[in-house]
Amino acid sequence: MCTVSLFFKGDSTLVTSTRDEHRKRRRAASPEWHDYQGTELYFPKDPQGGGSWIAFNRVGQWGVVLNGAFVNHRHTGPYRKSRGLILLDILSSMRPAAFWKELNLENIEPFTLILGDQGAYEMRWDGQEKHAKELNKEEAHIWSSATLYSQEVQAWRKERFDSFLQTHSNPPSDQVFSFHATPQGDSENGLVIDRANGVKTVSVTQVLLESNQGEMRYEDLMQPESQLSV
Template sequence: MCTVTYIPSSNGFYLTSNRDEKKLRLKAEAPRWYSFASGQLMYPKDGTAGGTWMALHENGNAMVLLNGGFNNHQSAPSYRKSRGLIFLDIFDHPQPIAAFEQINLQKIEPFTLVIRQQQYLFEAVWDGEEKVLTECDVQQPRIWSSATLYPPDVVARRKEWFEAFIRNNGTVNDNHILNFHHFAGDGDKTNDVLMNRNDEMFTVSISMLNRNKLDSSFQYFDLRNGESSRQLFTHQTQPAVTNEVE
């Protein structure tokens, strides 16, 4: 997995993830608050390993995971820990960028993290041998596509779709972004943003975080069963003050 977009707004940002997974992977749990050493974390929980791919910290930090580094890789027979659990090890820290730099990632499968820490945006890549940390322009929209699923030419094509979406929409809102994550593409279901490869590998969910200065929302759409939830909360009061489930 997956496809991730970052879009700055007038008083915050949107971080959205399409999670592409195998049919056999167990259903994930909708986002809710969990208590950790560093504070409260909100995230959807993976049904197989118990980790996650996207989370918000009560301090306002946000992070999302993509499988793979810069290039597709050959998976080893086994790894010592799932990437979704490594994600939580890194994010359970006031400064996840520092946690990424310090953590031992030997015998962990390659991954990419998009980290919004305070007023900064970083791409953190573990390619199986070394860590590469790159600061991104926090004022520029950006799209990431997992190297394990999408070859360079498809990644470039998806970037063109995203750039056209940004040009054509001006000031974006929740509906604009969700429309892109549902429908962007050229009709090739194997590589569209909402993808499906013979019903064996497909987009199982869409998660969207809208982080503002004083309040935020975390929307989650389970595409397997049509269920959705929306968490609304302020940053002065935790956990969420409103929880809507459909």
């Protein structure tokens, strides 16, 4: 749940997420349709928390979660519910963006949510209050998890993203996927990490939404295999 990019191309939306976790964490299950509280959601399931970091529903609403809000926080668990389940709660509601406003996040660990529901939104919970803003669809966006990357490193990664855009002004989905999945010579802070403490990039997930229909490409970097599903 640690690096996310977002592109808008006409009526289509492209969201790509690289997930950084400890190498000993159980591998996520490959993406498939799940019935969650009466709503069909498509996502790779985290067996540890039971939720997911990225998902979409049958009407083209989608969301992706990153750990942390604005800055790295001190873990004070146990928490009431996993952030991956909060994502599924939001996407199983009839109006996800409106549901965010009434959602009780007391005793939930801080997170950032990028949400697609008619418009696109950046939503953050800092442990005390909610923050939300609508995103400009004329721009490409990138986020890095505040729990793993300092503000200086986040700025450096944004520079790398901007450099990529200078040479790929309208990149197709496979080029964006490759940008996320290619090591850049920095195992601590690159787009693909492999840190001495055991935290590494374990997967890349990409969702393409067109005419409210989604398809997902998922690559497990611990056991490389790709899936393309509708």
